[in-house]
Amino acid sequence: MVAAVLIAAGLGGCSRTVAMTDPIPTDAVRRQCAAVMAALPATVLDQPRRRVEPGVLSAAWGSPTITLRCGVDEPPGLDATSECFEVNGVGWYAEQAEGGYLFTTIGRPVSVEVGVPDDYAPEANALVDVAEAVAKIPVEQECL
Numbered sequence: 584m585v586a587a588v589l590i591a592a593g594l595g596g597c598s599r600t601v602a603m604t605d606p607i608p609t610d611a612v613r614r615q616c617a618a619v620m621a622a623l624p625a626t627v628l629d630q631p632r633r634r635v636e637p638g639v640l641s642a643a644w645g646s647p648t649i650t651l652r653c654g655v656d657e658p659p660g661l662d663a664t665s666e667c668f669e670v671n672g673v674g675w676y677a678e679q680a681e682g683g684y685l686f687t688t689i690g691r692p693v694s695v696e697v698g699v700p701d702d703y704a705p706e707a708n709a710l711v712d713v714a715e716a717v718a719k720i721p722v723e724q725e726c727l
Contacts, residue, residue, distance in 0.1 A: 600634045601643040601650070608640070608654030608693070615693045615720050616640050616653035622716035623651065628709050647682075649709055650698040657694055658687050665689070667726040670707065671714035674726030677707065686710060688717060690724040 608616065623642050625632050630645025642651045660678055667674045667689045674689040683700040686707070695717050699706035 600636050601648055602636050603638070603641040603643065603650060603652065605637050605640040606652055606654040606656075612654045612693050613640070616695075618719040619653050619693075619695060619716050622719055624712050624716065627712040628703050645703075647700040647702050648698075649700070649703065650696075651713060652696045653693065655687065655694045655696045658685070658696075661687065661689070668707075669726040670710040671718075672722075673710065673714045673717050674722075675707075675710060688720070690722055690726055691717075691720045692723055693720045695720070 620640065620642065623632070627644040627649050630649060633643045633645070633648065635641050635643050640653045643649065658676060658678060661676050665676050667676060669675070674691075675686045676689050678685050678687075680698065683698060683703075684706040686697045686699070686709075688695045695713075697709060697713060699709045703709060
């Protein structure tokens with residue numbers, strides 16, 4: 584699944600529209616994601632936002648494509664001993680994926696996932712640009 588996110592995003596890099604699978608969360612999660620999606624920036628790492636299909640709970644920037652999905656499940660590798668690092672008040676779990684990194688929020692009732700290709704190393708810098716929007720979801724537990 585991790586590799587699939589970056590590969591699917593990469594395939595969309597040749598066209599103007601990026602095809603991504605939106606998560607299928609509960610109505611309560613969907614409402615919180617709506618606030619995040621409305622607050623997303625026009626650029627991430629100086630890359631312009633791209634059109635996404637269906638794009639209700641997903642967004643993309645640049646080529647190769649930086650992706651964001653709201654309302655995803657927690658990653659299987661995330662557990663109580665996982666390292667959490669904070670970027671502008673948002674806790675993240677990082678995992679290396681094929682061709683880049685996948686970052687998933689920690690400590691919030693709704694998980695947001697950001698896929699960043701290696702071309703943008705250091706990949707975690709993309710999180711600075713999306714942190715304000717992601718912070719629309721309230722913190723349940725601080726990053727430790």
